Amino acid sequence: MTKITFVKHDGEEMVVDAENGTSVMNAAVDNLVPGIDADCGGECACATCHVYVDEAWFPRVGNTNDAEEAIMSLNPDRQETSRLSCQIPVTDEMEGLKVRLPEFQF
């Protein structure tokens, strides 16, 4: 299990235990984190699991992949560290990962 912190847009933090081999999106959905709808179920096709990765964490999480970029580029509210959480795998290296939840997704 890997600990991941979701920070709501009002600052409230939710710490959840995520199962390795799943995605950060799965961790959010399984723990009823609000604002992560994941309509497409992790196919990188709906952009409803958008997160802002904490700046300090971003180099480790890495940049968007091509499929992700195609759909994220349509969002005027995307930021430098925006990712789709279904495209971030949960591994031991992600222990302590912090992501913020965008207001536009509530």
Place this chain on the structure above:
Amino acid sequence: MSVAEQEFNHMFGKDPYSIPLEDYDVSQPELFMSGTELPYFERLRKEAPVHYCKDSENGPYWSVTRYKDIMEVENNPAVFSSEPSITLVDPDPDFDISMFIAMDEPKHGDQRKTVQGIVAPPSLAVLEPVIRERIVGILDTLPVNETFDWVDKVSIELTGQMLATLFDFPFEERRNLTYWSDVATTIPGPDALIQSIEERQNILLTECLPAFTKLWNQRVNEPPKGDLISMLAHGKETRDMGPMEFMGNLMLLIIGGNDTTRNSLSGGVLFLNQNPDQYDKLRANHGLIPKMIPEIIRYQTPLTHMRRTATEDYVLQGQNIKKGDKVAMWFLSGNRDSEVIENADDFIIDRKLPRQHLSFGFGIHRCMGNRLAEMQLRVTWEEILKRFEKVEVVGEPVRNYSPFVRGYAELPVQLRPLAK
């Protein structure tokens, strides 16, 4: 009936398993008007999930009918282009209205970004009380224990008012928006709303375009505000649009917000009547409304399909799609695919993952107004349940003559008030 119509209506009324698959053409409007279309798609999913129709009223086309295959097509916009059209009907070269739903990158994204703010969640929070007030206004004037047409009095009226609000269009002229949307999507015919494609073009060019051009000219000279025309008039990517492109994008926003929500509003009433156990469950727990709404949208699938056009040869499920071929992604069928959606043929208002349906499409062209549509439907049902024990369907619905817009022309109902 014209020769073409006679030739291309051989499916209707026949046992789906009696017709050879090579003669299948699921785009025939009679199937949808009679409400008998689903078993044909069921057979395609089972026996020919990527199916080639060698001829139809709109020429040859592929049908993709399984959920996962539709997702594969949606997620590959470089191979499956939205140009030149997202319906099987090819655009008329003399009437080239262009809309971003039927554009590829980068133009699609540039134009979409300009207007999507108005239907994004933060502006929905602002719109919700306005929408609720309008809905209450409509529901409170309806007759009780008396037969009326739900489509006209509620579904059309409500979506018309919503559109007028979103465009800041003159409120008393709001039925024009519904009318133009219907003109744009109706299949021309002797008994139809329009008799010919020329009539459609004429109405749109001489009525719709001037009305909106007038509003554009007003808005462009005012400071930017939160309605769609103002956004288009001031948006960096849209302010220099030509008239046909302006009209195309207007039609897209009008149609997008009209037929779809309208038919889901009617469909929900019908499905709850067909499934009294679900209506009971809803009455006992209004908290189920947010889960019920996406289920209504799945079950209705108000736009049955979108077309793509192959930009190169592509093999899908062993079938060789050739460059230039038309490909119909049948959302209606994918939404009934039991490999992905459990008991897909059943209407179940408390599904675990209700939003995993294809009605909004997926990928970069995914419906921009999906959360607005859900909100309108949710608020409507919240207010219905506060007032009425039952919206009772008292006659057969009249369905649309269209393989694209799946919905209802009439739905007779009577309202039963809550016991005081």
